[in-house]
Amino acid sequence: xxxxxxxxxxxxxxxxxxxxxxxxxxxxxxxxxxxxxxxxxxxxxxxxxxxxxxxxxxxxxxxxxxxxxxxxxxxxxxxxxxxxxxxxxxxxxxxxxxxxxxxxxxxxxxxxxxxxxxxxxxxxxxxxxxxxxxxxxxxxxxxxxx
Numbered sequence: 001x002x003x004x005x006x007x008x009x010x011x012x013x014x015x016x017x018x019x020x021x022x023x024x025x026x027x028x029x030x031x032x033x034x035x036x037x038x039x040x041x042x043x044x045x046x047x048x049x050x051x052x053x054x055x056x057x058x059x060x061x062x063x064x065x066x067x068x069x070x071x072x073x074x075x076x077x078x079x080x081x082x083x084x085x086x087x088x089x090x091x092x093x094x095x096x097x098x099x100x101x102x103x104x105x106x107x108x109x110x111x112x113x114x115x116x117x118x119x120x121x122x123x124x125x126x127x128x129x130x131x132x133x134x135x136x137x138x139x140x141x142x143x144x145x146x
Contacts, residue, residue, distance in 0.1 A: 006032060007029070007032045007033060007036065007140045007141075010025055010028050010029045010032055011029055011099060011137075011141065014026055014028075014029050014099070015096055015099065015100055022061065022092065023061060023063050026058075026063065026065075026095075027065070027078050029099075030065060030067075030076050031076060033076075033133070033136065033137065033140075034067070034074050034075065034076040036136070036140070037074055037133070037136055038073065038074045040136075043072070043074070043132065044072035044073070045072065046072075046132070047069045047072050047074070047129070048071060048072040050069040050070065050071075050072070050125065050129075051069070051070050051071070052068070052069050052070075052085050052086075052122060052125055052126070052129075053066055053067070053068045053081050053083060053084040053085050054066060054067045054068075054069075054084065054085065054086055054087075054088065054122070054126050054129070055080065055081055055084035055086070055087040055088070056087075056088050056090075057087060057088070057089045057090075058090060058091065058092055058095055059089060059090070059091050060091045060092050061092050063078075064078070064079055064080050065077065065078045065079065066079070066080070066081040066084060067129070068081070069129065084118070085118055085119070085122040086116060086117065086118030086119065086122035086123060086126060087116070087117040087118055088109075088114050088115070088116055088126070089114065089115040089116070089117070090108070090113060090114045090115070091113075094108050094113040094114060097113075098134070099137065101134065101137070101138060101141075104130075104131070104134065105127070105130040105131075105134065106127050106130070106131070109123070
């Protein structure tokens with residue numbers, strides 16, 4: 001199975017999974033996306049001056065994870081990061097709407113579906129990252145069966 005098909009399969013299972021499997025699929029989806037995005041030279045170049053940690057908390061599932069971008073390298077891990085720059089708090093429904101491309105992360109934030117804890121500068125940088133991340137999700141989904 002190609003990497004794109006694998007990402008597509010994980011996302012489809014994630015969006016249709018029961019609560020007890022959602023965390024596992026979400027973790028696997030983020031791992032797969034980060035692995036794929038990390039190989040893209042354009043991403044490495046665009047984020048070469050970043051040194052940020054973005055914490056994400058899904059309140060109704062007790063799920064936390066973080067993304068770190070440092071010198072163009074992207075890392076992901078489930079759990080809490082000791083020194084995040086900004087934390088975003090949302091529920092499962094909001095995350096599902098973002099991952100299924102029904103709403104952009106910035107729009108969800110502006111509508112109050114996502115809460116933030118941290119400096120506004122990092123929210124702007126995170127907006128850039130999530131916009132690109134969602135573009136990759138869209139690309140991977142559109143090209144998975146090709």
